[in-house]
Amino acid sequence: MxxxxxxxxxxxxxxxxxxxxxxxxxxxxxxxxxxxxxxxxxxxxxxxxxxxxxxxxxxxxxxxxxxxxxxxxxxxxxxxxxxxxxxxxxxxxxxxxxxxxxxxxxxxxxxxxxxxxxxxxxxxxxxxxxxxxxxxxxxxxxxxxxxxxxxxxxxxxxxxxxxxxxxxxxxxxxxxxxxxxxxxxxxxxxxxxxxxxxxxxxxxxxxxxxxxxxxxxxxxTPYNYITTSDVSSILKKRAKFSHKGSFGNALLIGGYEGMWGSVIMTTQACLRSGAGKVYTHLDKTGRLVLAQHALESIYIQNCPKALKSNPNWNAIGVGMGLGLSNNAVQLMEEVLAHQPKRLLLDADAINLLSKQKNWLKLLPKNSVLTPHIGELKRLVGEWDNDFDKLNKAKQFCKTYQVVLIIKGAHTCICDGTNFYFNSSGNPGLAKAGSGDVLAGVITALLAQNYKVLEACQLGVYLHGVAADLALESFSEHSLIATDVISYLGKAFQLLESKID
Ligand SMILES: NC(=O)C1=CN([C@@H]2O[C@H](COP(=O)(O)OP(=O)(O)OC[C@H]3O[C@@H](n4cnc5c(N)ncnc54)[C@H](O)[C@@H]3O)[C@@H](O)[C@H]2O)[C@@H](O)CC1
Ligand SMILES: Nc1ncnc2c1ncn2[C@@H]1O[C@H](COP(=O)(O)OP(=O)(O)O)[C@@H](O)[C@H]1O
Ligand SMILES: [K+]
Missing domain, CATH: 3.40.50.10260 (YjeF N-terminal domain)
Incomplete structure (x- = not known):
């Protein structure tokens, strides 16, 4: 719209x-x-x-x-x-x-x-x-x-x-x-x-x-509002003779400094959003927790080796609970050297980029960055008002040829030319962990080879719809990120029912 x-x-x-x-x-x-x-x-x-x-x-x-x-x-x-x-x-x-x-x-x-x-x-x-x-x-x-x-x-x-x-x-x-x-x-x-x-x-x-x-x-107009009819035309049917290889390999990197939960929720959301295979690298102290909560994912112990040995990751999502340690810096360097086809940077990956701005020009074209307002400020600097914020975001996307997803109520996607505001979601999402879920949904869609901007629109919308549908059983107060994951299925169902 x-x-x-x-x-x-x-x-x-x-x-x-x-x-x-x-x-x-x-x-x-x-x-x-x-x-x-x-x-x-x-x-x-x-x-x-x-x-x-x-x-x-x-x-x-x-x-x-x-x-x-x-x-x-x-x-x-x-x-x-x-x-x-x-x-x-x-x-x-x-x-x-x-x-x-x-x-x-x-x-x-x-x-x-x-x-x-x-x-x-x-x-x-x-x-x-x-x-x-x-x-x-x-x-x-x-x-x-x-x-x-x-x-x-x-x-x-x-x-x-x-x-x-x-x-x-x-x-x-x-x-x-x-x-x-x-x-x-x-x-x-x-x-x-x-x-x-x-x-x-x-x-x-x-x-x-x-x-x-x-x-x-x-x-x-550069300004758009994402509605059901906009995204239902994006969602692709899964072909009858498809196999796991048809839906891409997603690699998720994060979960250090006691923040295993973060990348594990991203993993769960990625699994629930259609990726063919989901691989997760997190601090080895968290591997059993990963095994307990995401049986279907594959644990990657040596991330640099995995990056070097496989040039064909369909999508990489990095940053969820990654921390800012030297180890995190090294992992980021490995990811940037790998130059993935599809890259999503969330949370600490964005914070590291803000500290090391010379990395920005190393980002593969069309990388997706998912900052909340605080993270955005660190990336683009302070703004005078919301219109100035949109201008700064647009300029940033143009300069570095990336897509920004500015999270919050009516999350705004900017590709350097256009803006897409989300219509779904509710304040129940305003809790730690919701962003990790969003990162998982979008990484899964990127792995499935959706066009970058379409993956962002579809992901943001589905994430909000899952949170809206979850209010059947939870309230805005009680909703937590794992509830949103459990409602992703219903959110997909709703859009699948609209595919011709
Ligand atoms: N046929 C149409 O065009 C329709 C218009 N509709 C209504 O019409 C509205 C738009 O109508 P208008 O274009 O007349 O806009 P407004 O009713 O908002 O009035 C703006 C008018 O006031 C003047 N103005 C602007 N700021 C001023 C200020 N600070 N002090 C004094 N005067 C000021 C403008 O020059 C303009 O003439 C819509 O918001 C909607 O409510 C609806 O009835 C739908 C159909
Ligand atoms: N008031 C709100 N209404 C709708 N969605 C919201 C609201 N507040 C936050 N969200 C959504 O919740 C998510 C929060 O992400 P983020 O702040 O990065 O959390 P975390 O990184 O702790 O998981 C984003 O998708 C954002 O759009
Ligand atoms: K009025």
Whole structure:
């Protein structure tokens, strides 16, 4: 699924209206009536008192249409026109006319003194600014938003929380609506997926308004959102006459300094993700634990020898619990000298790279690095804001011709040109060990010869889906990394059921 900016969205809107012979009012009506159905699920039409704040552009037009629909349902409402401009669109004027015909009072707020008492409201609909916000909101709207945020009312933002920009960060002294629910039209918006702003839009729902799929497909954007339909087309069927050699040899290297568990979980996840043969090198003190927990894997005692004697590892995953000792440094040197076809670097492998930046240019092309935010900072340096972080990540990928998987909520994959944000997963994953599992899933897919970027998208998505499915039996509090491994089978089943 694509993530578009305001200009691209406006082009898609225009194309849709043209190709479906719709007026802007009709498209607005479609959008509002679908949002209305979602709002009805959240309010009590008999009891709630809904305040609707409408700007003077199309987002405000949606708000006016919602006011009419709520009024028709006999919901108690108050409508406020937040008049930041005197020029309004035709669709907007038509909605104003309908409200007037229905004798619905429209209150105007155009300065701080006109901000109403919000105490009576049990629900607030925020339709002040949508995707079109491109500069700081006027002072009186900042004050209004501050007040909205202070109320106990259930807050619903239409399309985008007012005050949030699609392509730039918000200054610390700027306000934006912190809503309980954001009903966003058709496609996700970039700030919802970035931690600084996404933290305040935890609950967004995509409302399909039938925008032209053809035009969306044609629109070029670096930003993408990984959904089931994107990855189910990547997953390959296992051929009837295949054998273990058809699915690659994966070598996993880590598990030192008492951190055996780390690489053993990677091994388990790799085994559960389709690799033909999984070999594991860890500190020899951990070999019996490996044997107990991953009977199907093959223990490699002498890693340098294994690297030298086999030039054909289909994929190598290194770093999970590797430590930073001299031994770890030597192992990394061996791996880099080996120049594997497919290489994934996690955890301490990334930390070692950050300490020894001259190694970066030795990385085989298309190596995959899976840093969490702390590890990313060590690699690319500090950033000013999330947009700056994306730029730095992109530059890093370009310079070293690698793929970065920036882990966290809505994990972001960057290949130096495009960004892919994950849609699956939950905060139950925010525990040590989850990343080791992800490394195992992706190494298995790399060993099976999936294209690097596809292995990353598929792996990240499956890992999140496994964690989501595991919530059937566990809670976000109780979920642990091995539970995620035990649900990988169900996650694969879900995608396999979608293969034609
Ligand atoms: N036909 C369409 O295009 C549809 C639009 N829809 C709604 O329309 C919204 C987009 O409409 P608009 O493009 O009118 O955008 P907005 O409703 O977000 O308003 C932006 C307008 O305000 C101006 N503006 C931006 N920042 C300002 C500031 N700080 N102070 C004062 N004025 C400022 C802009 O120049 C622009 O005219 C969507 O978010 C969605 O809610 C939906 O109804 C779906 C259909
Ligand atoms: N709040 C969250 N929501 C969704 N996924 C998360 C969240 N926090 C962490 N994760 C996922 O959990 C994993 C954590 O990886 P990492 O921090 O490297 O753990 P470790 O190395 O200790 O195993 C990553 O895949 C990350 O995307
Ligand atoms: K809004």
């Amino acid at each position: 694509k993530i578009l900016n305001a200009k691209e969205l406006a082009e898609v809107d225009a194309f849709t209206m043209n190709s479906q012979s719709l007026s802007d009012w009709e498209l607005m009506e479609r959008a509002s009536s679908r949002a209305f159905l979602e709002i009805l699920k959240k309010i009590n039409p008999e009891k709630d008192f809904v305040y609707i704040f409408c700007g003077t552009s199309n987002n405000g037009g949606d708000g006016l249409a919602l006011a009419r629909m709520l009024n028709q349902k006999q919901v108690k409402i108050r409508v406020f026109e937040v008049a930041y401009s005197s020029s309004t669109s035709k669709a907007y004027q038509k909605n104003i006319k309908f409200l007037k015909e229905n004798r619905i009072q429209i209150n105007t707020v155009q300065n701080q003194n006109e901000i109403p008492d919000l105490n009576p409201a049990t629900c607030i609909i925020d339709a002040i600014f949508g995707v079109g916000l491109n500069r700081r909101m006027p002072g009186f709207i900042q004050e209004l938003v501050k007040k909205i945020n202070l109320t106990e009312a259930f807050k619903i933002s239409i399309d985008v929380p007012s005050g949030m920009y699609l392509e730039q960060s918000i200054e610390t002294d700027e306000e934006f609506v912190i809503s309980d629910l954001c009903l966003t039209f058709q496609l996700p918006k970039l700030p919802f997926l970035l931690p600084e702003t996404g933290h305040y839009v935890e609950n967004f729902k995509l409302i399909d308004i039938g925008l032209s799929e053809e035009k969306i497909k044609q629109t070029k």
